[in-house]
Amino acid sequence: MDIAIIGAGAAAVGLLDALDPEAVDSVTVFEPAPLPWRGRPYQPDLDSVLVNVPPEIMSIRFGDRAHYARWLERHAPGAHRDERLGQPIPPRAVYGRYLEDTAEEALARFGRAQVVRAAVADVSPAERLTLRTVDGRRYAADRIALCVGGGTPVDHYGLTGAPGFVANPYPLERTLAEIPPGRDVAVVGAGLTAVDIVVSLAARGHSGGISLVSRSGTLPYVWQRPVETAVRHLTPDGVGSLRGPVTLERLTGLIRTELAEHGEDWDELAARIAATAAADPVANLREQLAMVDAPMLGRRIIQEAAHTAGPVAWRLLPETDRARLRSGLFRTITGLASPMVPRNAAALLDLFDAGGLRILPGIEKIEAAGGFRIKHGAGTHTADVVINAVNPPPHAVPRAAGELVSSLLGQGAARHPHGGLAADPGTGRLLVGGRPDPRLHVVGDLAGGGPFLTSGIPGVAAQAHRAARSLGATPP
Ligand SMILES: Cc1cc2nc3c(=O)[nH]c(=O)nc-3n(C[C@H](O)[C@H](O)[C@H](O)COP(=O)(O)OP(=O)(O)OC[C@H]3O[C@@H](n4cnc5c(N)ncnc54)[C@H](O)[C@@H]3O)c2cc1C
Structure with a gap:
C-alpha cells in the first residue's frame, strides 16, 4: 500500500507514528513549509511563545500519555518549569523539535519514504489516486490522508493592507520586531493567541499601552495544577x-x-x-x-x-x-x-496592575485612519498598531488547502454544514457521494461534525490512530 499524507503538522506525525511499516510499501508526505513536522503552531519563535498544555496532555502517540514527557525529560531535564503549575511548559518551538524527532524516527522505519516540499493542489481518482502539486508534478497513491490543519486568524474588520495592521501574528519573533516599543498596540481578540501576543510584547520590553479589544472581554481561565480526577461517569x-x-x-x-x-x-x-x-x-x-x-x-x-x-x-x-x-x-x-498557563496569567496580571494593559469589551468597529480608530462599548480608542488574534472558526479550510478542497468537492465530497468536510466520525473516512471512501481519510480540524473546540494534540493523536486503524495499518 502506497500512502500519501498531505500536510506535515502534528496530525501527520501522529499518523506516521501509528502506522505499521509492515503494512505499508511507501509513504510520501507533502508540505510546502520550509520546516516540516511543526505545522503552524510549533515553528521557531520567541521563547515567550509557550505551549498551552502540560506534557501529559501533549503526547502525539495515542495510548502512550508519557511519550512526550519522556522526550522532554531526555532533552531538557528539569527545564522550562512553570512553578505554579508544577509542570514543564516549554516554548512551542521545543514541542516542534519533539514532533520533528518523532516524525524522523517514524519515517526511518519505512522501506520507502519521502517528503515532497510542495502543496498539493488536487487529487483525482483515476485507476489509482493521483495527486498534483502546485508546481504540476504528479504522484500516485493507494490511500491519502488529509492532514492540512485549520484556518488562520480572520480579518473581521477588513484591515488587511492597512499600515500598522498585522493580519497573521505568528511567528511573533518577526511580526513584533516591526513594532517600535513605545507604540499603542491594540490586540483584537482575548483568547490564547491574544495572551501569547501580550506576554511576548511585555517580554520584549514594550513600553507603549496595550489594549485587548474583543466582543466579550472575557479571558480564558487559568490552568489548575493537574491532579488525578478519577472520573467515572463523565467519560x-x-x-x-x-x-x-x-x-x-x-x-x-x-x-x-x-x-x-x-x-x-x-x-x-x-x-x-x-x-x-x-x-x-x-x-x-x-x-x-x-x-x-x-x-x-x-x-x-x-x-x-x-x-x-x-x-x-x-x-x-x-x-x-x-x-x-x-x-x-x-x-x-x-x-x-483551553485555559492559559499560570506563568502567562501572572505576566498579564503584572501588566494590568502596572497600568500597561487594559481590556476594551464591546468592540463595534475598527477603522484605519492614519492609525486606527476603535469603537467599543465605552467609547472610542485610538491605536498605532492593530494585531489580529481572532481565532478562525473551528473546521475552517486553511488557505493552502483551498484548491485541494475544491477539487475534492468537485468529486463528490461534501462540506459539513458547520464547517470542514463531511467525514465518518468513527474512521475519519471522507464521505464521497454520501458514503465513506476507504481511500481518503481526514485527520485534524478539517474533519467536519466534531465539537466546536479546535482539536488539541490529544484529539489529533486519537484521530491519527483511528485513521491508521481504518487503513488496516496499525501494528497487530
Ligand atoms: C497558535 C496555536 C497554538 C496552539 N497550541 C496548542 C497547544 O499548546 N497544545 C495543544 O494541544 N494544541 C495547541 N494548538 C492546537 C493545534 O491545532 C494542534 O496542536 C495541532 O497543531 C494541529 O495539527 P495539524 O497537523 O492538524 O495542523 P497544523 O499543525 O496546522 O499542520 C497542517 C500542515 O498542513 C500543511 N498544509 C496545508 N495545506 C496543504 C496542502 N494543500 N498541501 C500540503 N500541505 C498543506 C500546512 O502547511 C501545515 O504545515 C494550537 C493551535 C494554534 C493555532
Missing part, C-alpha cells in the same frame, strides 16, 4: 452508555452525579461559572491565579471532560442542544476547556 463510555436520547439535560445529570461523587455540587459550580462570565476579567484572573492549587476537582473534571467525553456527547446531541451550546456558551466553554 466517553459513560456518555455512550446512556440509554435513550442523549440531551443536554441528561448530560447535566451525568455531570451532577460525577461531581456529587467527589463531594462537590454542580449547581454551585455552574453558578460560579456564570458569575465569572459577568465579572471583571482582571478580578477573575486574580482569583483564578490564586486558585491554581485549590483542591476542588469540579473545574478540572469539566475541563477534562470537554476534551474526552465532549466529542462523543457532541455527536449524540440533538441539533437544538448543539445550537444552544454554540450560541450561548461558546465563549465560556472555550475558556474553560
Whole structure:
C-alpha cells in the first residue's frame, strides 16, 4: 500500500507514528513549509511563545500519555518549569523539535519514504489516486490522508493592507520586531493567541499601552495544577452508555452525579461559572491565579471532560442542544476547556496592575485612519498598531488547502454544514457521494461534525490512530 499524507503538522506525525511499516510499501508526505513536522503552531519563535498544555496532555502517540514527557525529560531535564503549575511548559518551538524527532524516527522505519516540499493542489481518482502539486508534478497513491490543519486568524474588520495592521501574528519573533516599543498596540481578540501576543510584547520590553479589544472581554481561565480526577461517569463510555436520547439535560445529570461523587455540587459550580462570565476579567484572573492549587476537582473534571467525553456527547446531541451550546456558551466553554498557563496569567496580571494593559469589551468597529480608530462599548480608542488574534472558526479550510478542497468537492465530497468536510466520525473516512471512501481519510480540524473546540494534540493523536486503524495499518 502506497500512502500519501498531505500536510506535515502534528496530525501527520501522529499518523506516521501509528502506522505499521509492515503494512505499508511507501509513504510520501507533502508540505510546502520550509520546516516540516511543526505545522503552524510549533515553528521557531520567541521563547515567550509557550505551549498551552502540560506534557501529559501533549503526547502525539495515542495510548502512550508519557511519550512526550519522556522526550522532554531526555532533552531538557528539569527545564522550562512553570512553578505554579508544577509542570514543564516549554516554548512551542521545543514541542516542534519533539514532533520533528518523532516524525524522523517514524519515517526511518519505512522501506520507502519521502517528503515532497510542495502543496498539493488536487487529487483525482483515476485507476489509482493521483495527486498534483502546485508546481504540476504528479504522484500516485493507494490511500491519502488529509492532514492540512485549520484556518488562520480572520480579518473581521477588513484591515488587511492597512499600515500598522498585522493580519497573521505568528511567528511573533518577526511580526513584533516591526513594532517600535513605545507604540499603542491594540490586540483584537482575548483568547490564547491574544495572551501569547501580550506576554511576548511585555517580554520584549514594550513600553507603549496595550489594549485587548474583543466582543466579550472575557479571558480564558487559568490552568489548575493537574491532579488525578478519577472520573467515572463523565467519560466517553459513560456518555455512550446512556440509554435513550442523549440531551443536554441528561448530560447535566451525568455531570451532577460525577461531581456529587467527589463531594462537590454542580449547581454551585455552574453558578460560579456564570458569575465569572459577568465579572471583571482582571478580578477573575486574580482569583483564578490564586486558585491554581485549590483542591476542588469540579473545574478540572469539566475541563477534562470537554476534551474526552465532549466529542462523543457532541455527536449524540440533538441539533437544538448543539445550537444552544454554540450560541450561548461558546465563549465560556472555550475558556474553560483551553485555559492559559499560570506563568502567562501572572505576566498579564503584572501588566494590568502596572497600568500597561487594559481590556476594551464591546468592540463595534475598527477603522484605519492614519492609525486606527476603535469603537467599543465605552467609547472610542485610538491605536498605532492593530494585531489580529481572532481565532478562525473551528473546521475552517486553511488557505493552502483551498484548491485541494475544491477539487475534492468537485468529486463528490461534501462540506459539513458547520464547517470542514463531511467525514465518518468513527474512521475519519471522507464521505464521497454520501458514503465513506476507504481511500481518503481526514485527520485534524478539517474533519467536519466534531465539537466546536479546535482539536488539541490529544484529539489529533486519537484521530491519527483511528485513521491508521481504518487503513488496516496499525501494528497487530
Ligand atoms: C497558535 C496555536 C497554538 C496552539 N497550541 C496548542 C497547544 O499548546 N497544545 C495543544 O494541544 N494544541 C495547541 N494548538 C492546537 C493545534 O491545532 C494542534 O496542536 C495541532 O497543531 C494541529 O495539527 P495539524 O497537523 O492538524 O495542523 P497544523 O499543525 O496546522 O499542520 C497542517 C500542515 O498542513 C500543511 N498544509 C496545508 N495545506 C496543504 C496542502 N494543500 N498541501 C500540503 N500541505 C498543506 C500546512 O502547511 C501545515 O504545515 C494550537 C493551535 C494554534 C493555532
